[in-house]
Amino acid sequence: MNDRYSRQKLFSPIGEIGQQQLQQKHVLIIGVGALGSASAEALVRAGVGKLTIIDRDYVEWSNLQRQQLYTEQDAQEKIPKVIAAKKRLQSINSEVEIRAHILDANTEQLTSLLVDIDIMVDATDNFDIRFMMNDLAQKYQIPWVYGSCVGSYGATYTIVPGKSPCLHCLLEAIPNTGMTCDTVGIISPTVQIVAAYQVAEVLKFLVGDEDALRKNYLTFDVWQNQHYEINVEKIRNSDCPSCGKNPTYPHLSYVNQTKLDVLCGRDAIQIRPPKPIHYNFDQLAVQLRPYGEIQKNPYLLSCQAADYRLVIFQDGRVVIHGIQDIQKAKTIYYRLLG
Structure with a gap:
């Protein structure tokens, strides 16, 4: 077992010292679907000391x-994904401490899990x-690596608080397409490439080679x-409410989060986005057909649909009929509407 990391230690930017640093670090992966699975396996094989994984799904x-x-x-x-993932990851590397949480992440739960976290991975x-x-990340000064694929x-993009523009700054300049894997599909090579870039960034940070971190937003x-x-680099906004001079961290507030309400007596759940969304119904009809x-x-x-009815209003409000389970309603909402 002494030669488990021998090839990784031969890579000079990591080396013996870097490997020792990896074994003392703690990574949080939020989501263990496609990206989370690939990243978790790579980090466990690399010998990261602790890995916390979060997912709400099975x-x-x-x-x-x-x-x-x-x-x-x-x-x-x-089987819940985090349970299956932990079992598989422990069989790959029993030396890594793996903490698995079946939960739908919210501000309070995530905050409680950030103790001693060195870096977060978006999956x-x-x-x-x-x-x-x-x-x-901005409030507690924890770097994180954004990743998306469809x-x-x-x-993918690496965010280091105090040094790089945050996601809030970024998406003012780079809009979300609204596409999801459930509407346009996904191929596994896309997943593997994004995860490879994310894991490389995590390894760079954990061994202290911050100069090697990617400064640009990468797409392919x-x-x-x-x-x-x-x-x-130039889109960093000094007035940004998340990373500016006077941050208010708006997305930690309930007001700025998507709301879900069970509509009593109607066998339905209503979902309201934090801000009005004005859909193009012609485009949406093609997407959902x-x-x-x-x-x-x-x-x-x-x-x-076969077992539910989705009703979308002009202001972005959505009612899902035939559903009483909030988690199932969330899954449908994010899968179909992004």
Whole structure:
């Protein structure tokens, strides 16, 4: 077992000292779907000392195409992802301490888990949690690595509080497309490339080689053979509410988070975004047509799926009929609407 990390230690930017540093570090991965699975396995194999993983979901058949920690048996038994992931990761490297939490991340829960965390990895499926991560990172001065992938397109960016523009600054300049894996699909090479870049950034930071961290926002399309780096250093905003001179950390406030309400007597859950979203119903109809029968008028769009009905209003409010489980409603919302 003494030669487990021998090839990694031969890599001079890590070396013997760097390997010792890795074994003393603690990484938090939020989400253990596609990106989280790949990142967790790579970090466990690299010998990170502690790994905390968070996810609210269980393993499904559609996960197996790209989420590398899981098996058919996990899907058959609907095992929570963090439980299946921990079992697999411990079998890969029993020396790593792995802490698994089945939870839907919110401000209070995430804050309680940040004790002794050195860096966070974004492997989430929605921007509510990403903006929450961003504000927590700024408030507690914890670096984090953003990552996203859909179709054959991926993006990643490393955020070091006090040194780089934060996600709030970034998305003022680079808008979200609204595409999701459930609406346009995903291929596994996209996942692996994003995760590889994320893990490389984590390793750089953990061994103290911050000069090597990527300063640009990286995007690529592996199918179209395209690769871009966007210089974002100048978009840092001194008035940013998350990382500016007088931060208020708006995304840690309930007011700025997506709200879910169970509509009593109607077998439905209402979801309200923190700010109004004005959808293009013609585009949305095309996006949702594979999921059910579409009806629309100037005020709302309805999608009748097999076991629920999604009703989207012009201000972005959504009512999901036929659902009483808040977690299931959230899953549908983020999968179909981004």
